[in-house]
Amino acid sequence: MARSDAVLERLMALHPKVIDLSLDRMHRLLAALGHPERDLPPVVHVAGTNGKGSTVATIRAGLEGAGERVHAYTSPHLARFHERIRLGGALIAEDALADVLAECEAANGDAPITYFEITTCAALLAFARTPADWTLLEVGLGGRLDATNVIAPRLCAITPVAMDHQAFLGDTLEAIAGEKAGILKRGVPCVVGPQEDEALAVIEDRAARVGAPLRIHGQDWHVGRDGDRLVFQDGDGLMDLPLPVLPGPHQIGNAGIAIAALRALGRAGGAEAAVTRTEWPARMQRLTGHPLNALAHGAELWLDGGHNPAAGRAVADTLAAMPPRATHAVAGLLRTKDAAGYFAPLASRLSGVRTVSIPGEAATLSADETAEAANRAGLAAVPSANVEAAVGDIAARAPGARILICGSLYLAGHVLRMG
Template sequence: MSASGSDIILERMMSLHPKIIDLTLDRVWRLLAATGHPERALPPVVHVAGTNGKGSTLAMIRAGLEGAGQVCHAYTSPHLARFHERIRVAGDLIDEDALTALLDEALAKNGDEAITFFEITTVAALLAFARTKADWTLLEVGLGGRLDATNVVAAPRLCVITPIDFDHEQYLGDTIAKIAFEKAGILKSGSTCVVAAQHAEARDVIRAQAEKVGAPLVVQGQDFDSWEERGRLVYQDTRGLLDLPMPNLPGPHQIVNAGTALAALRALGQDDAACEAAVTRAFWPARMQRLRQGPLVEAAGQAELWLDGGHNPAAGRAIAAALARMPRTRTHLIVGMLNTKDVTGFLRPLAEIATDLHAVSIPGASATLPADETAAAGRAVGLPTTVAPSVLDAIADIVGRDPAARILICGSLYLAGDVLKTNG
């Protein structure tokens, strides 16, 4: 398939700055000024930061708002199969012509100045949102919060911080408190922030920052909570109790995410129907997603094929907990990871529930961890491990020995994106 106009422009944008990640807001402010400050003309903003659950929580908030008949812009990252997934304008993924025009405009306004790929594409998304009528703008932080390119809205209608844990330590710091400081950088004076369940040190940092800037907090475990009871999701806050279906996004960690999304919807003044839509209509790919059709599913035959993009220790724990709740069967892992991740920390909780591991390298990812290094980490945590040339080869090897088992492909959103492309 030939490259589209947006693909060509995006490739040019990758060369505008020697560093893929360089956290500062100076370049963003410069380009926003050059494009007429679109961040000042957005529909009311919900800004979502955190380590784990940002995408799922935002998807539930969007499902709730749209279920109530409201129109949402949404900006998320990274994409899985196509860049267009990052920008949803008035409920729909941005189309090719509109994306190409916006990228061209941002590139022209930037000129020859240095700027990162994420920064310039964020400005393009804000231009799209400022020019199209909607009821809400949902912005997911790309990395951190304080210096993230999305952190340019002076007065969000609502901020949300999902659970904070270790990830991107080379950019955000090597303690939970340091990471929490970066995430809490999205807090703004007078803007309420819904805070999911946190480590005590993260909660303390968020509280201190909220007091410093004058941001009211709505905190899980204090102002609201959510739990499973008799196969239902129960949510409680100062307004009362909701008895809802379990989230259609699988895994016990989604109970926390659902509670956070419901608290956000209640803070936005939404009704019970919006809350039910949040848990029953949300869809977020590569988060314990069962693949049900496509070439890889056909190759798996009778085996269940699952996909998850989690890639840090907290995600490993969440995946293990989700697997533990499924009907018991032999579970084979196919894992590919980036060389910036804590591979051992991710695999350790999975070793307690998985049968074995097939290690792969991630196609097309320059920062992929070589499959033999992933295999070594698997053996170090006690998993019988094999190196496979590809995901398809790993599937074939597994079903040749265990045709009716469960197969979970995991370890990276980049690997998940390649799988979704391969699987059609």
């Protein structure tokens, strides 16, 4: 076991074990660590329901394409915890990760703190000690009381807000948008991605109250597809760019947020790199050279970690834009998600579903429960023992099909660890 794994295992046992949105524990531990959050390179803070990670990855590609060194903090990880922390453009090294985790553990002592809070402190400590030009922070959950909301940002961004995590953020779009808008700070500009009217109204109201200038999609900037090009326009002019390398119509909007952010940071020269060099696994990722390909017998294998109704719509739109091919899903979801709501937009795009439980996840729906949710959404779903059995069964019954493994980032991480 790596040294960082041993520390992370101990941190997993900390209390409170469940999500408990508060900033008090963060402020206490950061003070004990000497306030690393005050010594970060300029911060871009990104909240939203869907597209946060893709947007952070796209901004990072743009800044690095402009020759800048970039720290980035994202969650959750897929295969290894190290993926959450990028120092100056590279994943944090094992020794560096183990050191900052151990330092945070020692500074915290026996005081209550959540796993996400203490690991966020470790990331901020690593960022403060490593020279870079920018720090990109992805909100973990919500925004107002998220562990990342302890910094003074240079720029904020809010990606599309949708229904998710209602148990923690509220059961209306307005309530959820209010939590996301909690990252807004006086005098700090915020790029706002495509929003439902109800969510945008809440964001605009919060911005007016705190004095945060907004750059709003559809008002201050516009983005769209024109043939095989992406066209972005704002008050500074028009940009004609290649289409994003990340597949799916929804990535046009995410790319627009990233380009608007680069404009706001004075780094528009990185816009082409932003759309052409982005790497972000498990977002409609084509799997090649993976052990599952041997079971697929020529079927296309795709992987996506989206897990809420808006993500289901994004996947459905992506499938609609792909060359016609019978598509079967292998799906696993957590019981904290709206499984039927996720499947509903996919009902017209999938020829069938094999459902699985997610290995190692206590909150997973069983294969039977996920199949019931898919059936309620109008899909023909059959439980499978595991991903391998599901892929093999689809390949045998529907030769040459497209197989999409989907429903959870945790399931995606399990698949990527296989390789």
